[in-house]
Amino acid sequence: MLLRLPTSISEAQECLAEGAVPVGGASLVWATWQRDGFPELAVSLREVPEANVIGGGTLGAAVVLHRIDDTVPEVLRRAAATVGTGAVRRTATVGGNIVGSTLRCLLPAALVLDARATVLEPDRVHVTDLAEVVAKRPLMLGIHWQKPLISGYRKMPAEAGGPPPFVVAVAVHADDDGRRLLRVAVRDGYEVLSESAPCDAGRGRTLDALERTDIAALPAQAREAVRHQVTDVLNRLSDG
Incomplete structure (x- = not known):
């Protein structure tokens, strides 16, 4: 297998045009390749500057999970x-987790941030919603969002080897008129399920x-885990 490491968006698009298979940190696909065979040509965005941005409402697809810091929202x-072990977080990438993983641990958090994705295709760069990213699995350059007022996240305990643990992500946003909207995923x-509700009329409503x-x-x-996390976030918002 030949792995291409482009250093610009245009070089990455050339790789796609040549049929290169996108990879993240390869933490998820390596075992599959060992079982089913390696592609002739693969491409990684780890040397593309735009795919390594952290902060300013943007997170690049090539960022490895252990680098994500307090410049991004709490959720x-x-x-x-909470993804895997420390060793996994040092190799797994944002793009690989959202696009390539069946668990998609970051997806609920990205959904409550109302995040949008920047996607690379051989002939264009465009912005789309996360539903299209999950359905079509394109080469993602990164995600971006508007800063929430507050957010929170909870992963329930689970038995090793059992079903994936239940996860709840919450964020509160304000529109231009100051009205507040709670997003839950x-x-x-x-x-993955996401919903929203207005939250100006009090926690009970x-x-x-x-x-x-x-x-x-x-x-x-x-449902109780959702209520607990929503209550915690709204209480912290009131206290703030």
Whole structure:
């Protein structure tokens, strides 16, 4: 296998045009390649500056998870900190986790930030939503978002070797008129669900509004985890 390491967006697009297979930190795909065979040509964005940005409402796809610091919102930082082991976080990348992983540990956090993705194709660079990224698995350059007022994240305990742990991510945003919107995303098994509710009328009404969404269809223990995390975030927002 020949691994190409372009140093610019245009060079990366040339690699795609030549049929190169995108890889992140290869922490997820290596075992698959060993089993099914290696591609003739692969491409990594780890030398492309735009794919290594951290902060300013942007996170590059080539950033390895252990580099994510307090320049990004709490929800995304905590999500990255709970992925695998320290060794995994030193090799796994943002793009590999969101695009290439079946667990997509960062996806709930990115959804509550209302993040958008910048995607590379051989003939263009464009911005799209995360639903398209998950469905089509393109070569992602990075994600960007508007800074939330506050955010939070919780991963429930789970048995080793069992189903993926339940995850809940929460963030509160304000629009141009100052109205506040709560966004919630959960990972239940391998499925990710996101909902939103206005949160200017108090915590009780916000929780009631969430119960009128698909969140209400979750198992009782999962709904309680959502209520706990939403309550914690709204309390911290009030205290702030």
